[in-house]
Amino acid sequence: MRMRLVLVSTLISAACGASVSQKYESDVRFERCLALDWQETVDPNIRHRCWEEWVEYYADGQNKDRIEYARTQMADIEGRKEGRAAADRAPSLPEPKSVFEPVPMMASATAGSASAAPSASAPSVGKDRPPCESKCDRNLEGCLSGCKVAVCEQFCAQKHGRCAEGCVKSRNN
Numbered sequence: 001m002r003m004r005l006v007l008v009s010t011l012i013s014a015a016c017g018a019s020v021s022q023k024y025e026s027d028v029r030f031e032r033c034l035a036l037d038w039q040e041t042v043d044p045n046i047r048h049r050c051w052e053e054w055v056e057y058y059a060d061g062q063n064k065d066r067i068e069y070a071r072t073q074m075a076d077i078e079g080r081k082e083g084r085a086a087a088d089r090a091p092s093l094p095e096p097k098s099v100f101e102p103v104p105m106m107a108s109a110t111a112g113s114a115s116a117a118p119s120a121s122a123p124s125v126g127k128d129r130p131p132c133e134s135k136c137d138r139n140l141e142g143c144l145s146g147c148k149v150a151v152c153e154q155f156c157a158q159k160h161g162r163c164a165e166g167c168v169k170s171r172n173n
Contacts, residue, residue, distance in 0.1 A: 026058040030066060037073065040148060048077040132170065136163035 033050040036042045051070045059067050129137065140163075143156035 022058075023061050026054075026060070026062055029054050029058045030062070030070075033070070033073075037151070038149070044077045044080060048074055051077075130167065130171070132167035133164060136160055136167060139163060 036047045140160040
């Protein structure tokens, strides 16, 4: 009798939550859709359908940031189809710092636009900047020159912000 109870409780606990294979498949599908976002030649309808399928079939067991990102991407693609301006669309997901870290937390629309704008406009603030900050500004200009998508520009702005923070810390020490 005790063996049956252990077996039943093990089966019940194993049946709850997402399975390992389901989680893996969801991760793979998410990465495929993410890769489509980086390819400019991919038809927006294909990208939209990819995210739509991911939300519908593969979002179970995923963290809320990924689900929110997928919905944001779908809204962004729909907004581009309707011709809405970039400012009206939701912000893109920030770049991870390492392939081993989880997907970064989503920022609110007001916080994302407010934090990215000062970083991107910082190089034009003054010409009498310290050498460290001037180096950060040159790096930002070089990074932005290779960008063709908003995600890239956001990454460059974040990179510039981290560089400038490092300059301030080194000055204070």
